[in-house]
Amino acid sequence: MxxxxxxxxxxxxxxxxxxxxxxxxxxxxxxxxxxxxxxxxxxxxxxxxxxxxxxxxxxxxxxxxxxxxxxxxxxxVCLCLVCVLLLTAVMMLCVYFTTERNQLLNHINNLTEERQKILTKYEQILIHNNNLTEERKQIKNKIDKLQRVLCEQDQRADNFKWIYYNFSFYYISSEKKIWGDSRQDCRQRGADLVIIYSKEEQEFLQKVAGNDVFWIGLSKTEKVWKWIDGTTITKGYWRYQYGSSYSDYCALMTSSGWVDKACYFSIKWICKRTILKPLIT
Known part of the structure; x- marks a missing residue:
């Protein structure tokens, strides 16, 4: 141009x-x-x-x-995008660390609660243990007292003895009486004819009986066998099937189990004085 x-x-x-x-x-x-x-x-x-x-x-x-x-x-524009990305990353990191912090705090709170529960249980166990220790002391005191009483009785008479087993004392007589008089003698000694609560106790008394026989606190009235405390037997340790035409019968302890016999026979007997009543098995 x-x-x-x-x-x-x-x-x-x-x-x-x-x-x-x-x-x-x-x-x-x-x-x-x-x-x-x-x-x-x-x-x-x-x-x-x-x-x-x-x-x-x-x-x-x-x-x-x-x-x-x-x-x-x-x-x-590139700088703005980079700034936006950095801001987004910072926000995401803040959210992530806040969530992690909250979870960690919750976990710490849970651990604290569990620790408190464990401490509470531990204190309860200590209290229970202290109570058991106190009960043990009381039982020991009772046993010591009974032993002193028995020793005093042994010093006054030589024709009887006491045997200890499972929180109970058993008097094994050396003389013979009818069932009713045997029970009266046990009461005078602060005891009563023996009531058997478990198989272990039965086996213990069978060993004590040996080759002899002893009255126990079991009798039959109106064809029903009951212990001296009025309870009906639920489980017996009979040597053979009992049965008789006599109306009143009483039970004897032998080395092989129980036998029934008329209550008017004169036989040795076993008394029992219990410190703690065991569970019936």
Missing amino acids: NNVKRSEITEVIYDDVMLMTETVEMDRGERVEMMVDIYDSADTVRHHDLRTNERHQPLQHTGSVSVKNRKHRAVE
Whole structure:
């Protein structure tokens, strides 16, 4: 486009020169005036070219600035995205560590509660153990007292003895009496005819009986066998099936089990004084 304009300007100058040639006969003043016009035209052309160059140069500068602005905007967008990602990561870490902290606190609270429960149970066990120790002392005192009583009785008479087994004392007589008198003798000694509560106790008394027989606290009235405390037997240790035509019968302890016999026979007997009543088995 600049070349076109320059051609036009050149043509204008050429026409002016031709005009100068045709007007040679003009006076000097007129020629000078024409030369001034030519110089003015040349200056006009130069100023036109300068304005044209100045008009195009800002366009080139504007394009470069636009590219730089786009680069700057891209960098700003990337930085914003990085900041958003970092902020999101920080928030997620905060949530994660807060959750972990809460779970840890809950676990610590649970452990504290369990520890408190264990301490409470331990204190209860200690209290129970102390109570057992106190009961043991009381039982020991009772045993010692009974032993002193029995020793005093042994010093007054030589025809009887006491045997200790499982929190009970058993008096084994050496004389013979009917069942009713035997029970009366036991009561005078602070005891009663023996009541058997377990198989282990039965086996113990069978060994004590040996080859002898002894009255025990079991009798039959109106065909029903009852202990001296009024309870009906639920389990017996009979040597053979009992049965008799006599209305009143009493039980004897032997080395092989119980036998029934008329209560008016004179036989040895076993008394029992219990410190703690054992469970019936």
